[in-house]
Each structure stands twice: as C-alpha cells, then as structure tokens.
Amino acid sequence: MPYGNVVLVETYFSNEEAHFVHLSSLRCNHVFNKGLTMNDIHKDVKDFEAAGAETGVLENTLGIASYDEILTREELSNIFTLLIEEFNVDFSQFKLTTVVRQVHRLMGVNELDTLDSYYELLRNNSDALVALKNALLVNVSSFFRDTDAFEQLGKSVIAKLLQKTSEDHTIRIWSVGCSTGEEAISIAIQFFEEMEVLNIKRQIRIFATDVDDEALKIAKQGIYPSSITNDVPQHILLKYFEKDGDSYLIKSAVRRSILFARHNIMKDPAFSKLDLISCRNTLIYFIPSMQRQILSVLTCALKDYGYLFTGMSESVHGFSYYYDVVHDRSRLYCKTKRPSLKYTNTHSHLASNPFTGHSQQFRSSLYNLENNASGTVEHEQLLSYVIQSSINPQLLSVWMPPSVLIDSHGRVVYIYGDIAPFVSKVSSGRVMNYYKSFLRKSLAVVVENAIERAIETNEIIQLQNIQLSANSPSDLDKNPSLSEKGIVSENIDIRVDTLASNDFDEMFSVVTFSNYRVNSDVVLDEFKPVHREKILEYSKALKRIEVLEHELQQSREYLKLTVEELEVTNEELQTSNEELLSANEELQSMNEELNELNGDYQDQISTLETSNQDNLQLLNAANLAVIFLDIDLKIKGFTAEAGQYFNIVTQDVGRPLHHFSHQLSITELPAQLDEVLAGSTVKLTTTLANNENRQVHICLRPYKVEEKVMGVVITIYPLEF
Numbered sequence: 001m002p003y004g005n006v007v008l009v010e011t012y013f014s015n016e017e018a019h020f021v022h023l024s025s026l027r028c029n030h031v032f033n034k035g036l037t038m039n040d041i042h043k044d045v046k047d048f049e050a051a052g053a054e055t056g057v058l059e060n061t062l063g064i065a066s067y068d069e070i071l072t073r074e075e076l077s078n079i080f081t082l083l084i085e086e087f088n089v090d091f092s093q094f095k096l097t098t099v100v101r102q103v104h105r106l107m108g109v110n111e112l113d114t115l116d117s118y119y120e121l122l123r124n125n126s127d128a129l130v131a132l133k134n135a136l137l138v139n140v141s142s143f144f145r146d147t148d149a150f151e152q153l154g155k156s157v158i159a160k161l162l163q164k165t166s167e168d169h170t171i172r173i174w175s176v177g178c179s180t181g182e183e184a185i186s187i188a189i190q191f192f193e194e195m196e197v198l199n200i201k202r203q204i205r206i207f208a209t210d211v212d213d214e215a216l217k218i219a220k221q222g223i224y225p226s227s228i229t230n231d232v233p234q235h236i237l238l239k240y241f242e243k244d245g246d247s248y249l250i251k252s253a254v255r256r257s258i259l260f261a262r263h264n265i266m267k268d269p270a271f272s273k274l275d276l277i278s279c280r281n282t283l284i285y286f287i288p289s290m291q292r293q294i295l296s297v298l299t300c301a302l303k304d305y306g307y308l309f310t311g312m313s314e315s316v317h318g319f320s321y322y323y324d325v326v327h328d329r330s331r332l333y334c335k336t337k338r339p340s341l342k343y344t345n346t347h348s349h350l351a352s353n354p355f356t357g358h359s360q361q362f363r364s365s366l367y368n369l370e371n372n373a374s375g376t377v378e379h380e381q382l383l384s385y386v387i388q389s390s391i392n393p394q395l396l397s398v399w400m401p402p403s404v405l406i407d408s409h410g411r412v413v414y415i416y417g418d419i420a421p422f423v424s425k426v427s428s429g430r431v432m433n434y435y436k437s438f439l440r441k442s443l444a445v446v447v448e449n450a451i452e453r454a455i456e457t458n459e460i461i462q463l464q465n466i467q468l469s470a471n472s473p474s475d476l477d478k479n480p481s482l483s484e485k486g487i488v489s490e491n492i493d494i495r496v497d498t499l500a501s502n503d504f505d506e507m508f509s510v511v512t513f514s515n516y517r518v519n520s521d522v523v524l525d526e527f528k529p530v531h532r533e534k535i536l537e538y539s540k541a542l543k544r545i546e547v548l549e550h551e552l553q554q555s556r557e558y559l560k561l562t563v564e565e566l567e568v569t570n571e572e573l574q575t576s577n578e579e580l581l582s583a584n585e586e587l588q589s590m591n592e593e594l595n596e597l598n599g600d601y602q603d604q605i606s607t608l609e610t611s612n613q614d615n616l617q618l619l620n621a622a623n624l625a626v627i628f629l630d631i632d633l634k635i636k637g638f639t640a641e642a643g644q645y646f647n648i649v650t651q652d653v654g655r656p657l658h659h660f661s662h663q664l665s666i667t668e669l670p671a672q673l674d675e676v677l678a679g680s681t682v683k684l685t686t687t688l689a690n691n692e693n694r695q696v697h698i699c700l701r702p703y704k705v706e707e708k709v710m711g712v713v714i715t716i717y718p719l720e721f
C-alpha cells in the first residue's frame with residue numbers, strides 16, 4: 001500500500017460510536033466502517049496478505065476506493081455552491097488542502113468512493129451537509145489560549161488602554177471568529193483583572209462574532225464543561241464562574257460586557273473605531289488573498305493606536321506598514337497613524353449590521369473612511385475650485401522656478417514649471433515616478449543627499465553651483481533636448497524644503513532648481529572654451545561613476561533576487577506552519593469528541609459494574625451457590641455460598657476451577673464440564689464428602705451469548721436443610 005492505513009470497524013460499534021475512526025482517518029486514505037464481525041475482519045486481512053498487499057487488491061477485497069486523487073477547486077465548486085446556499089459561507093476562500101482533507105475524510109466515513117456520489121449525498125441529506133460545514137469551521141477554542149500571550153495582552157495592551165481611556169469612554173473590542181466564546185470571555189476577564197490591579201473602572205464592550213450559529217449558541221449560553229479547569233486558574237474560576245453541577249456558568253457581570261452575533265468576516269460590514277481586535281486562529285484557514293482582504297478590513301476597523309491580537313502562527317504579513325510590533329512572540333501589534341487605508345468591500349450591498357440590521361446606515365458610518373467634504377456654501381466651493389485648478393497653476397508657472405514635490409516614499413507627486421532639463425532621457429519600459437529614476441542620474445544623487453539632510457535637520461537645504469552632468473560633451477550628444485531647451489549653464493542651485501501635511505500625515509520635500517541661464521549666442525561662445533578642459537576631466541569621472549553605478553545596479557538586482565527568494569521560502573514556511581496548526585486544531589476537535597465518547601463509556605461501565613454487583617448481592621441474599629466459569633473453565637465469579645463448596649475466595653477469580661478441591665463426592669466433574677462446553681446441560685445429585693447425610697443437587701448449564709457457548713454456570717442447592 002503506497003501510504004496510509006486502513007481502519008476496519010467491528011459491528012460491535014454503533015454508527016455513532018464508530019465516528020472515533022475519524023481520528024485515524026486523518027492519517028488514513030481508507031476508512032471502512034460498514035460494520036464487520038471479528039471473523040470478517042480476520043478474513044479480509046488474511047485475503048489482503050495473501051494477495052501481496054497490493055492497494056488494488058485491497059480495494060477489490062474491501063470494495064473501497066483510493067483517495068489519492070487531488071481535487072481541484074473547480075471539481076469542488078458544486079459542493080461550495082451547496083454550502084453557500086445553505087450556510088451563506090463561501091468555503092472556496094478556505095485553503096484547498098483543508099477542504100480536500102475533510103471531503104476525503106467524510107467520503108470515507110460515508111463509504112463513498114466518488115466525489116459525485118458524495119455531492120449527491122450532500123444534496124439530499126442535510127445532516128451530511130452540516131457535518132461538512134462543521135468539519136470546515138473548526139471551532140476549537142479554549143480559555144486563555146496561549147497563556148503567555150494573554151499575560152502579555154494584559155500587561156502591554158489592556159493596562160495601557162485602561163490608563164489612556166477617560167472615564168466616560170467605552171473601550172471597544174472585537175473578537176473575530178469567537179467560536180464558542182472562550183476567547184471573548186478570557187479578554188473580558190483580563191480587562192476586569194487589570195482594572196482591579198490599576199484600581200480603575202472603565203466600561204468595556206466586546207463584540208464577539210462568528211459565522212457558525214451552532215458555536216454562537218453555546219457562546220450565548222455561557223455554560224462550559226468541567227474540563228475548563230485545565231485552562232482557567234482556580235482563583236479566576238471562583239471569581240468569574242458559578243459551578244452548576246458538573247458545569248461552569250460564566251457570571252453575568254462578565255457576560256453582560258459581551259455581545260455575541262453572527263458575522264461573516266469575509267463579507268459583512270466591519271465594526272469601527274475599535275480599541276482592540278482579537279482575530280486568532282481564524283486567518284489561517286483562508287487562502288492568502290482572503291487573509292489580506294480580512295487584514296485590510298481589520299486595519300480599517302481599528303482606531304489609530306488601536307491594537308491587533310492574532311494567533312501564534314498568524315501575523316500582519318503584508319500590512320506591517322500600518323503596525324508597530326508590541327510583542328512579537330505574542331503576536332500583538334499596534335496600529336500606527338498612517339494615511340487612511342481605503343476599504344472596498346465587494347459584498348457590501350449584501351451587508352447588514354449584525355446587531356441592528358441597519359445595513360445602509362451602518363455601512364456609511366463604518367466605511368466612509370475618507371473625509372467627506374463638509375457642507376460648505378456652493379459659491380465657496382466654486383471659488384476654491386477656480387483658485388486651485390486655474391489661478392494657482394497660472395501664477396506658479398510665471399513665478400515659481402522649476403520644482404518637484406516628492407513624498408516620503410520618494411515618489412514625484414507634483415511638478416511645477418518646466419523641469420525637462422533636469423529629467424533623465426525617457427526610454428521605453430515601465431513608467432517609474434520615483435525621483436531617483438526620474439531625475440538625471442548625477443542630479444538624483446545630489447537631491448537624495450539633500451532631502452535626507454533636510455528631513456534629518458528639519459531645515460532648508462540650499463546647494464549652489466551644482467554642475468549639471470549633461471553639460472559634458474558626451475551628454476550633450478546623448479541629450480540634444482538640453483541644447484534645444486537652451487540650457488547652457490553647467491551650474492545650478494538646488495533648494496530642498498520639507499513640508500509636513502497634517503491632512504495626510506505625510507512628509508513632502510520640495511526640490512527647486514534655479515539660476516540656470518537660457519541659451520544665447522554670446523553666452524555660448526564665451527562659455528565653451530573656458531570650460532572645455534574641465535569638462536573633459538569631468539567626463540572621465542562620470543564614466544567611472546557610470547561603471548560603479550552599473551556594478552551597484554547589478555548588486556541591487558542580485559540582492560533583490562535573494563530577498564524575493566527568501567520571501568517565497570518564508571511564505572512557504574508560513575503556509576506549512578498554518579497547515580500544521582489547522583491540522584492540529586482538527587485533531588483537537590476530534591480529541592474532544594473522543595473524550596466525550598470516553599466519558600459515555602465510563603458511565604456505561606460503572607452502570608454495568610453496579611448491576612453486576614446487584615446481581616451478586618441478590619444471589620448471595622438468596623443463599624444460592626452459583627459459580628460462573630469462562631470458556632477455559634476459569635472462575636469468572638461466584639457467590640459466597642458456592643465459595644464454601646469449592647474452598648475459593650475472591651482472589652481466586654481468574655484461576656481454573658480444577659485447581660481447587662471441593663466438598664462434593666463426584667470425580668467426573670471435569671468430563672461433565674467439557675460436556676457442558678459442547679452444549680449439554682448436566683444435572684446430578686450427590687452427597688457432601690464430609691457429610692454423607694447431606695445431599696446436594698448440582699446443575700451444570702452452558703453460559704450462552706447469542707447462542708454461542710461462552711462458559712459454564714454451576715448452581716448447587718441442598719435437597720434438605
């Protein structure tokens with residue numbers, strides 16, 4: 001068999017019980033639980049061995065198919081459609097590997113070997129569809145999941161939020177993918193604990209949302225099993241939970257601070273102005289593009305300086321520009337003040353507020369992140385428009401020297417006047433609006449340096465007599481536009497001003513070029529001879545610069561390639577990490593099911609033990625002498641009365657009966673017991689060896705289970721008392 005194992009389930013287990021095989025199925029490509037007897041299983045395994053352990057033989061023998069085919073998103077599209085129609089969740093945005101794994105597993109459980117037959121089952125059987133939905137929405141959760149991270153949340157985030165928030169302000173928190181509520185409750189408790197430490201009282205409001213109605217139902221009830229004692233420290237348990245039989249009920253003070261609601265993070269409108277968002281172990285299930293979409297939604301929903309708390313194998317990958325790391329290992333991030341991130345939601349027409357249902361109103365208040373023009377008078381608007389669009393440019397073109405406005409990323413965002421003499425020759429290819437590729441090379445180096453100094457010192461930087469390299473003879477040949485434009489002076493002045501914009505939270509630099517002269521014959525004649533030698537020297541230097549720049553460019557490209565390769569490896573590692581985590585979560589969820597099942601078995605066993613005890617008590621009370629032997633004639637149980645006839649005590653259970661002497665005057669007991677094992681009932685009367693006057697009646701009967709002899713029951717009763 002190329003990989004995996006086969007699980008065969010004995011008839012003994014009911015269908016429900018048999019679901020414990022799901023655990024094994026994670027590692028198996030064949031799950032077969034149609035219910036076999038032990039003998040069937042034995043025969044199948046023998047056939048399989050005899051056939052040389054070939055997969056095909058196994059499939060033929062057992063009639064099951066191999067699931068090593070790789071399903072594509074397209075092949076699964078019908079199933080995705082069914083799931084959307086029924087649960088309004090688009091699972092095509094979930095990682096394909098997870099979906100395929102679960103589909104294969106459930107096909108095995110239902111003994112189906114083709115995707116079409118599984119699709120038919122899903123179409124006609126709502127339980128099967130719910131089972132698939134539940135398998136895909138792995139809602140494993142626990143209180144204070146990742147203890148260290150929660151501790152760090154308290155220290156580095158919650159304490160700060162409490163201290164910086166005024167009394168009349170409500171701290172707004174969103175737990176995204178809250179599952180059965182443990183995460184939201186843990187955050188609430190952490191807030192209450194910090195309030196106590198800091199002796200501060202604040203209002204908190206936690207929006208806890210999930211797409212899974214069944215999980216939310218549990219969350220709303222707030223009742224948790226006794227196993228939470230493994231995750232919740234004893235003092236917290238006493239303080240915030242009430243014991244109710246075997247369960248724990250969350251106290252109303254905590255419960256009241258949380259609002260649970262259905263919300264699909266892939267498409268429903270987000271909350272806004274949040275101080276803290278916890279989105280843990282949920283992003284990992286989505287494909288990378290959906291992860292990015294969700295991160296952009298969460299980033300918009302946070303206030304400036306609000307905090308984001310992700311799961312241990314998640315991060316703000318791709319959005320680090322918007323966040324400072326608060327604590328890397330705990331995955332705690334603080335949103336920095338940056339230009340607004342525009343949020344576009346393609347599904348917003350479907351969206352509605354999960355708490356009010358007011359879709360339109362909700363959307364406008366949450367999504368309109370860009371400032372709307374306030375209601376100024378029409379005339380004012382017109383005037384401002386005319387000034388900006390027409391008068392300003394005209395005045396600037398007359399009075400302003402050629403300048404470029406550069407943003408903090410080095411992008412040219414505006415050009416004033418004619419700057420053609422200062423820009424590099426345009427060649428075909430991708431358009432770059434970064435000043436470093438836009439300005440002539442030698443000028444770009446000078447400007448870069450000046451901008452850096454201007455930002456560092458926060459002063460105006462003025463550079464005089466900067467030589468324009470294009471005035472070298474070779475450049476003049478290469479760039480005729482220079483002489484066409486009539487620029488003859490090789491020296492210009494450059495001024496760099498920095499401008500901070502509060503509106504955009506951005507730092508701009510204005511680079512102004514001045515003091516160049518326009519061509520005239522007189523100037524040209526005077527200029528040429530004076531500077532020829534100097535220019536030749538200069539052109540040598542320029543050649544050297546060109547070589548160096550070429551080398552630099554090559555190193556940069558090499559570095560870029562290396563960085564890209566590293567990024568790819570990093571992403572791959574991230575993906576496998578996420579894969580591992582989601583598989584782990586699935587395992588946990590199954591483990592929980594197993595524990596539940598185990599609990600049921602324990603109950604059954606104790607019930608059986610009690611009834612066994614009751615039976616023995618009854619037999620003892622009736623002074624009946626009864627001995628139960630197994631198929632090997634070993635003692636399984638006996639009453640006190642029978643013990644006296646055979647000189648046996650409790651410790652002798654499990655030993656063969658023939659090891660013991662007895663008080664009955666019979667010698668042929670072993671042969672008679674064999675007769676009983678063969679199916680006969682033997683009745684005889686005898687006397688006691690030590691008392692000839694006491695007669696006893698002995699009855700040896702087969703112990704049968706489903707018509708099969710499994711042992712012997714011996715009953716002895718005296719004929720006279």
Ligand SMILES: C[S@@+](CC[C@H](N)C(=O)[O-])C[C@H]1O[C@@H](n2cnc3c(N)ncnc32)[C@H](O)[C@@H]1O
Nearest residue numbers: 137139141177179210211212264265280281282
């Ligand atoms: C593994 S649980 C994480 C629970 C909790 N955050 C934690 O870390 O303990 C993932 C949860 O994400 C929810 N989920 C999956 N897709 C979702 C979606 N599109 N919108 C909201 N919740 C979603 C699932 O229902 C599930 O309850």
